[in-house]
Amino acid sequence: MATESPAGTAANPRERYRVQVREEVKRHAWEQIAANGVTALSLNAIAKEMGMSGPALYRYFAGRDELITELVRDAYRSLADTVRAAHGLGVTVVGLASVIRGWAIADPQRYLLIYGTPVPGYHAPDDITAISNEILAVLLEVCGGGPQDPETPFEAFLQMKNGWAGALPAPSPAVHRALSFWTRTQGVLSLELAGHFTPMGIDVELLLAEEVADL
Amino acid sequence: MATESPAGTAANPRERYRVQVREEVKRHAWEQIAANGVTALSLNAIAKEMGMSGPALYRYFAGRDELITELVRDAYRSLADTVRAAHGLGVTVVGLASVIRGWAIADPQRYLLIYGTPVPGYHAPDDITAISNEILAVLLEVCGGGPQDPETPFEAFLQMKNGWAGALPAPSPAVHRALSFWTRTQGVLSLELAGHFTPMGIDVELLLAEEVADL
DNA sequence: AACGAATGTGAGAGGGTCTAACTATGGCGA
DNA sequence: TCGCCATAGTTAGACCCTCTCACATTCGTT
Structure with missing residues (x-):
């Protein structure tokens, strides 16, 4: 050392x-x-x-944990780069969802290392959460535009807690759309990668597209 | 023996x-x-x-794996019973989502044992996938009603593959709503339980409610 | 050329899964 | 009631793992 x-x-x-x-x-x-x-x-x-x-x-x-943390960092980095590149090419929400799905399917365990089961006590180091925020920022840009004022209770909640720690710097409807995009994509992907769709033989790409289309 | x-x-x-x-x-x-x-x-x-x-x-x-399989079975059973009971009380989609979230939060690792990172080779025994289908059946009932004919490409896809192995026996729009309900709930919960919302201090209950409200 | 830090080694502590051979226990039929 | 024998529990041990420690080696730098 x-x-x-x-x-x-x-x-x-x-x-x-x-x-x-x-x-x-x-x-x-x-x-x-x-x-x-x-x-x-x-x-x-x-x-x-x-x-x-x-x-x-x-x-x-230093040990197994440090190696894993390093791998998590690299995985986040890879996803952030992928997302940013797609955004740079001016992709739509549907396109972005497809890109993310492609990234996940390319190496399911890499995706699951980030978004799968966490160890109860574990807290990621700050630089990793920073990369996570980087991804969220791109999402916010893609979901930007539209109304400025809250239109639902949840958006009112977001508006209210604006300025608090962890608040995203964007109009609440955009934040809402970004969060919905994120949760819906995660939902479809986590179920697909865990194999819960396999027995039904679903066209996941199509399902995902329609899930995020109206955002 | x-x-x-x-x-x-x-x-x-x-x-x-x-x-x-x-x-x-x-x-x-x-x-x-x-x-x-x-x-x-x-x-x-x-x-x-x-x-x-x-x-x-x-x-x-017989070994660690058999114990885990048994735990997975019990977890599925518990969730299926919870969902069925809620349905019996005539709950709405928003209420059902809330019930599922309550079940997940009560023991996050139990939820993650089912829907978290799977072991690559693992295939659940048939009686466990049967319980999973039981849950889906309740979802289909809750999401029943509404139009009979497909209204989106994905619903057309569902219609087309009707009768195939693994096809759900319900009108395609209902199947679509049930799947959306399931993926959206999973998305919110998997992110919440993995702690990805913690730094933003989001009202997850509210977010989830609005995610499934229009189904 | 030689110093010293960085690198690699084997031994070993302590944990895990799981098998195998052995002992003890207690329900059941005679 | 008695004794059989399946069942439950034991220890020993093979074979993984992580990780520490003391030691040997290598190789860049001065």
């Missing part, structure tokens, strides 16, 4: 090797997760796959 | 003791799950809490 490089890439060949190994560890970790879920993630197994013996990995990650 | 009692309670005092122990194991299991999530569930720890040593529990459950 020494010269943590300040920001970008490091000059130190030591440090360079370090990030390379960390990256390879994460690759193996994602493979394990994709195959068998987070619970099956094993530092030991990764070490053996990489040809080193057990405790060596603890030079690179 | 002998006289599996045919249906109801058993006369065998042996068998009676057996179900009593199984029940106590499950109580401890739920406590552990509520406290630390499924991953922390440990047969060993339960055995020690019950004053017996490790492998004794394997007389009662």
Whole structure:
């Protein structure tokens, strides 16, 4: 534990090797997760796959939890980038929902690592919640426009608590639409990825599209 | 492994003791799950809490997975009963959503055991999917009434695949409403229970009510 | 060339699942 | 009432896991 490089890439060949190994560890970790879920993630197994013996990995990650936190961070980062890119291309709400679904389906366990069952005590570090807010901000932009004043009890509630901690800086109807977009997308995806639609053979893309179309 | 009692309670005092122990194991299991999530569930720890040593529990459950399956079954059963009871009291969609939310909040990990992150390979036994369908059936009744003919592309899709395996026996608009109800409720709840709303301090009850109000 | 930090090692503590062989207990039929 | 034997419980142990510690090695830097 020494010269943590300040920001970008490091000059130190030591440090360079370090990030390379960390990256390879994460690759193996994602493979394990994709195959068998987070619970099956094993530092030991990764070490053996990489040809080193057990405790060596603890030079690179303080423990299993830190590795997982890192993976969560990367997953959020990936989703935020995906969402932002789609927004940059001027996509509609329906299009955005489809993009998010595509991202989720590409690696269900990656999605579930973020939005699946959380460990009761766990609190994500601040920089991760920041990425989450970044995603919400894009949603707010996509759902922007429309009326300024609250039109439903929930929007009145949002208006009322405006200025409080955690309040989103946007007109309450837009916030409402963004939240609805988010919850509806999550609802469809979490059920689809958990396989609850499989026996009914539903066209999930179509269902999702209609769920968010009128937002 | 002998006289599996045919249906109801058993006369065998042996068998009676057996179900009593199984029940106590499950109580401890739920406590552990509520406290630390499924991953922390440990047969060993339960055995020690019950004053017996490790492998004794394997007389009662073939393994950790069978215990979990049993817990999943009980959770589904509990939710199905709750939903059916609410329906029996003639509740509206908004009321039903509230009841489901109450059930989920009462024990978040119980909800997440059903609708949270699934293990990739896992397939629930048939009797469990049957309970799931039971819940869906109540939803279909609550969402019944209204038009008979499809009014959207998704409803046309549902109509088209009517008669196929897994098709719900109801007019497509009702099926659509039931599915929307289900996905929207899931969306709000999965985000709430994962703590994604906490930093914003949202009135989730109100949000959920408005999400399902127009179904 | 040699110092010293970073890296990798094996041993081992402590936890988990689960199997196998052995002992003790208590319900049931004779 | 007595004894059989299925059932319940035990310990030992194989094999995972996470993670710590003391030690050996490597390699960039001075």
